[in-house]
Amino acid sequence: MHRIDCPWCGLRDEAEFQYQGDASVAPPPLEGDIDEAMAAVYLRENPRGWHQEWWHHVAGCRQYVRVLRHTGSHEVAATGWPDSRLEPPA
Amino acid sequence: MRYSVWQLVKQGLRGHTGWPRMWRDPQPKSSYDVVIVGGGGHGLATAYYLAREHGIRNVAVLEKGWIGGGNVGRNTTIIRSNYLLGANLHFYEYAMKLWEGLERELNFNTMVSQRGVLNLFHSDAQRDAYARRGNAMRLAGVDAELLDVDGVRALVPMLDLDNARFPVLGGLLQPRGGTVRHDAVAWGYARAADALGVDIIQNCEVTGIRRDQGRVTGVDTTRGFMATPRVAAAVAGHTSRVADMAGLRLPVESHVLQAFVTEGVKPLLDTVMTFGAGHFYVSQSDKGGLVFGGDLDGYNSYAQRGNLPAMEDVMAGGMAVLPVMGRLRVLRQWGGVVDMTMDGSPIITCTDVPGFYLNGGWCYGGFKATPASGWCFAHTIARDEPHPLSAAFTIDRFHEGRLLDEKGVGPNPWIQ
Numbered sequence A: 001m002h003r004i005d006c007p008w009c010g011l012r013d014e015a016e017f018q019y020q021g022d023a024s025v026a027p028p029p030l031e032g033d034i035d036e037a038m039a040a041v042y043l044r045e046n047p048r049g050w051h052q053e054w055w056h057h058v059a060g061c062r063q064y065v066r067v068l069r070h071t072g073s074h075e076v077a078a079t080g081w082p083d084s085r086l087e088p089p090a
Numbered sequence B: 001m002r003y004s005v006w007q008l009v010k011q012g013l014r015g016h017t018g019w020p021r022m023w024r025d026p027q028p029k030s031s032y033d034v035v036i037v038g039g040g041g042h043g044l045a046t047a048y049y050l051a052r053e054h055g056i057r058n059v060a061v062l063e064k065g066w067i068g069g070g071n072v073g074r075n076t077t078i079i080r081s082n083y084l085l086g087a088n089l090h091f092y093e094y095a096m097k098l099w100e101g102l103e104r105e106l107n108f109n110t111m112v113s114q115r116g117v118l119n120l121f122h123s124d125a126q127r128d129a130y131a132r133r134g135n136a137m138r139l140a141g142v143d144a145e146l147l148d149v150d151g152v153r154a155l156v157p158m159l160d161l162d163n164a165r166f167p168v169l170g171g172l173l174q175p176r177g178g179t180v181r182h183d184a185v186a187w188g189y190a191r192a193a194d195a196l197g198v199d200i201i202q203n204c205e206v207t208g209i210r211r212d213q214g215r216v217t218g219v220d221t222t223r224g225f226m227a228t229p230r231v232a233a234a235v236a237g238h239t240s241r242v243a244d245m246a247g248l249r250l251p252v253e254s255h256v257l258q259a260f261v262t263e264g265v266k267p268l269l270d271t272v273m274t275f276g277a278g279h280f281y282v283s284q285s286d287k288g289g290l291v292f293g294g295d296l297d298g299y300n301s302y303a304q305r306g307n308l309p310a311m312e313d314v315m316a317g318g319m320a321v322l323p324v325m326g327r328l329r330v331l332r333q334w335g336g337v338v339d340m341t342m343d344g345s346p347i348i349t350c351t352d353v354p355g356f357y358l359n360g361g362w363c364y365g366g367f368k369a370t371p372a373s374g375w376c377f378a379h380t381i382a383r384d385e386p387h388p389l390s391a392a393f394t395i396d397r398f399h400e401g402r403l404l405d406e407k408g409v410g411p412n413p414w415i416q
């Protein structure tokens, strides 16, 4: 069971959130070519390890929370605002 | 040894001490014509058809754990070909035809049970959508019947048809759908492939794919280097990791799917049934337990275990339609890592790396595909081109915009 520390609401249960995928993906540049668009829409690193991701606090403040979570252990190392820089533990 | 009733009697009289092992435990050779990574259903079926249909027998299947330890031994055993889109329909129907002859083909009792798959609908709009899918199936020569609520009642009498919020209005039935003993599929293909000369090597993890001027030359493993011009990956939830060894990024995310089994009870449900107003599906095993599941846990994960919120959601779905379940105890629960694609359809393909072939993206529904997947992947490897039945599953569809989005949910694997 995950517990996610929402920067606005505090430590909350996973069930209040809706997962929204890989937060390391940047939107493709508007003047970019099809390869860049295709990479942004479809291609994913899908790491076994630390993963930057979006969790939408739908049953709370409805903000997007940036979360650094391990895809093997499910440990949540850090959470922050959308523009926070989250570093994996050493 | 050929299995038969006579063998059973003979071995029985000898106290079952004379059965030989089902496949050898060979030492890895220094080189192979084809190395298959992953000893799940798909890898083993591919090896079998490479040897049987294409005469390529100097083949190794490398499995990091044991045969049957991956999703082939973790799924809920449902087979069906009740799809809407043409490419999916024809492919899964071919799989269904292979299932229908598999026991004779492999000389192994895989317990193929065509007990029917029934999808319930709960609104007029859903009935129209199911009728459309049923018509698409019939146009493709697949069996489909639209049942009204009395038809559903006759088939599954213990359903709560009058649920205040989601009354059952009817169902789409595929009578030839059903279940197959999943472990037996892995063992049956392993035994048959081994008999044709394929080396099945367990406890052997592939850790790297060597290339020379772009072309595949071999694999590094925990049991040493093996030279080969062709590496074929069929590693389910680990697809992105193995593709990474060949320098490829894929339209794939790994997610957890759970399954559950209750204590055994007397016969209660003799078909596979899916709830249409939530994600819940159930069948009854030959031992009497209800085998059921539902949604993905809903976040990237390589952990072969599930979490409580998804469990609660599955149980709630079950209680809404099959309240008798509430009296049963859940005996076991587990999770498997599934490779979700961005359009929910699989990938069987040659790649930009010469000599590297990929079979994956089976999402939560690849067990039913096993024979056809092996059939088409073997063809792809042997001929270096897609099989006509899997031509729509090549990786370039994402670049070309020819997605096979059966459900129409877009590139959000966690809600597929």
Ligand SMILES: Cc1cc2nc3c(=O)[nH]c(=O)nc-3n(C[C@H](O)[C@H](O)[C@H](O)COP(=O)(O)OP(=O)(O)OC[C@H]3O[C@@H](n4cnc5c(N)ncnc54)[C@H](O)[C@@H]3O)c2cc1C
Pocket (backbone or CB within 6 Å): B037, B038, B039, B040, B041, B042, B043, B062, B063, B064, B065, B066, B068, B069, B070, B071, B072, B073, B074, B075, B076, B077, B078, B079, B204, B205, B206, B207, B234, B235, B236, B237, B238, B242, B257, B258, B259, B293, B334, B335, B336, B337, B338, B362, B363, B364, B365, B366, B367, B368, B369
């Ligand atoms: C809970 C659950 C329920 C499901 N229910 C159904 C269902 O009812 N119907 C249906 O059609 N499908 C179902 N599926 C999906 C189905 O099980 C999978 O799509 C299918 O089994 C995947 O193919 P496979 O059998 O080859 O995979 P696996 O059996 O997972 O085989 C892949 C193998 O690759 C090995 N491997 C990985 N990395 C390496 C490496 N580096 N080196 C060597 N070996 C490696 C793994 O150990 C594994 O054994 C379900 C899945 C789950 C998890």
Ligand SMILES: [Zn+2]
Pocket (backbone or CB within 6 Å): A006, A007, A008, A009, A010, A057, A060, A061, A062, A063
């Ligand atoms: Zn919040």
